[in-house]
Amino acid sequence: MQSLPGFRDFFPAECARRNYLTGTWRRVARTFGFREYDGPTLEPLDLYRKKNSGGEILGQLFSFRDKGDREVALRPEMTPTVARMLIAKAREYRKPIKWFSIAPFFRYEKQQSGRLREFLQLNCDLVGDNSPAADAELLALLIESLRAFGLGPADIIVRVSDRGTWTDFLAAKGVSDEAQRRDVLSVIDKLEREPRDVLEKRLAAFNLNLSEIEAFISSARPEFFTELQSNLAARGLGDFCQLDLRIVRGLAYYTGLVFEVFARREERRAIAGGGRFDRLLSDLSDGKVDLPAVGFGIGDVVLGDLLADLPGPRAKMDSAMAAGQASDIFVVVADEFRRPEALGVVQLLRALGRRVEYPLNPDKVPRQFKDAEASGATVALVVGEEWPKLKIKDLQARTETELAQEALADWAANLQTPAP
């Protein structure tokens, strides 16, 4: 009996790796004053059928009828859920609303590198402010959510673009119908992946050609970009971004700024992406809630693969994984007559927040020390015939000292151990 293809079992090492990613995301998002939210794993299918999502996601839904004959789907992305929540309660929150979530998503993808059918995403949204300063704040959070793993500007690049600039350009070229514009942008979205003759052919249908598209891409400069860059530079993050109008993003709801993050050196899928969706809330609420918004998502699969391939970030991740699985203290029961006292010691240390293990049943002392090493503990506390004195063995320095029972709590409170 195996797990389904594209779904993961997280054994303790993989779970520690997952927690390193999600814990780092949560910590960084909080430093930006973003508040965590979440929604249901299962949603009404209609939430994705409406105009919110793009066509690709609709074809990849895990959808079915539940026992109450409702059409339902496992959530493939967060934006429709957060849009629904914002429409319901945006009035109750001060603006700008800054929310993040860390949650699993489900897409029936073809089996391929960087793609799973259940994956995690950090989603961050800043709602109620359409200024370049808001764009910059969100991009700073995006960059810090990756930099926290040890990724520098030599490792990753945020390619920044603007749907608005494309809209103006296409209107000037005679493509002003929204459906047509969407079709042209879906060709642009494939610019780096499809052969030139295929692209030329598809563009010709709109009276466009590749050379004028390429000239536009290399010369156009959206107004807000200068302000964005100087804002990021004031934070020391200027090196992470470059203007790149080849980025247009697949989803239908973006209106202005769009961006994707890529590894500098490797041919990988995008690590993260997002953009501005100033009309989505209004469209979905028939104009009742009209708030501009900008957001991004980072998935755990491509990012995890990248971190594993880069020596610095890999070492950082490995050390966090080891700390996440280790215990702090192993209590050796050297005299079975003192087991009740040993249990009292275990209880006291745990109450102080220490991660403590001990032998559940009588065992030879040398074997207990082997288990102590395997537990990852840095210290063994020996409860034996010396009670009410204890022996402290430093398992790294291999030194031994004595401790009186009364001094135990103070000793434990001051013990330096790696954070989980």
Added chain:
Amino acid sequence: MQSLPGFRDFFPAECARRNYLTGTWRRVARTFGFREYDGPTLEPLDLYRKKNSGGEILGQLFSFRDKGDREVALRPEMTPTVARMLIAKAREYRKPIKWFSIAPFFRYEKQQSGRLREFLQLNCDLVGDNSPAADAELLALLIESLRAFGLGPADIIVRVSDRGTWTDFLAAKGVSDEAQRRDVLSVIDKLEREPRDVLEKRLAAFNLNLSEIEAFISSARPEFFTELQSNLAARGLGDFCQLDLRIVRGLAYYTGLVFEVFARREERRAIAGGGRFDRLLSDLSDGKVDLPAVGFGIGDVVLGDLLADLPGPRAKMDSAMAAGQASDIFVVVADEFRRPEALGVVQLLRALGRRVEYPLNPDKVPRQFKDAEASGATVALVVGEEWPKLKIKDLQARTETELAQEALADWAANLQTPAP
């Protein structure tokens, strides 16, 4: 557009409450040296069809055919998943294996108090040791996972029972067939919920009557219970448990110890439950992996309702929720000319792990202070014409001091703020 019935939107306050529960569970399980694992949200339907789960759960599955025509189900409980994972890799881990997970589960339940269709559970399992000491360790973890919320022995009780004692009793009464025993136990499971005449009638089918059952329940004393109690007493947890043979648990796979936790004063569903399943791994692996195991699950719904109703635990939860949503520092931009410097200050404070907010766009200083108060920050840092000096305003004590830019990092590193 609403969420599905029985499914929850977690707005920031509810998400902070959820994180208080899950964060507390994670912290306590780690102090016991338990390692976190997780499995897929979606599993092959066969995982639940086999003998693992009980009949009730099978009738509540969210199951369907995926796009690859596989029969799949949203996981309704963790034990089948962890059993599969243990069977695959138990050999690679030192025994006893001590694992925990915190994950969402899905059951198509009738809408009723304490029941949702998506809920969270802490699951803890101790595998490879069938001693009463192992039972005690697991029950101590169960108790601490509830005591950490401020619940004392006056609030909750762990009712401890034993399937083995029931098996012996029923065999002596002529019920030794496994299917028959299961049927009798399903009657016992309803002892506190069904009228006496209904129970008498159902017992009569097995040549049993209620008074002999009640006599057995009040007089039988499983052998291991004394050791269990003295072990828990050595940890100061003796007051949390009582022997109560009315507890038999619904799931089919339990073999020995079974237990449920209830609120002392209120008529609530069980807060938590579990037991020993010494044959499940062997049964599922055709004898290849034969390890005894004991485990429990705590759900977030009944527990959350209980915490909200008890003054002490409620205050503890409210304060954790407030801390979880607050920022630490609000940077007031009193002079727009100094905005780049203010962004540098924000960046520095966030890099030190502080939760920092500031006005994205120019705003009057009194309005900025209002936002500072609303952010939950305890301190406002004013960047203005005094630069490179800053003003520190303590938002609670309403005092003001000055700080030189060079001293900022030291000041931030030593600032006392409530933990998120």
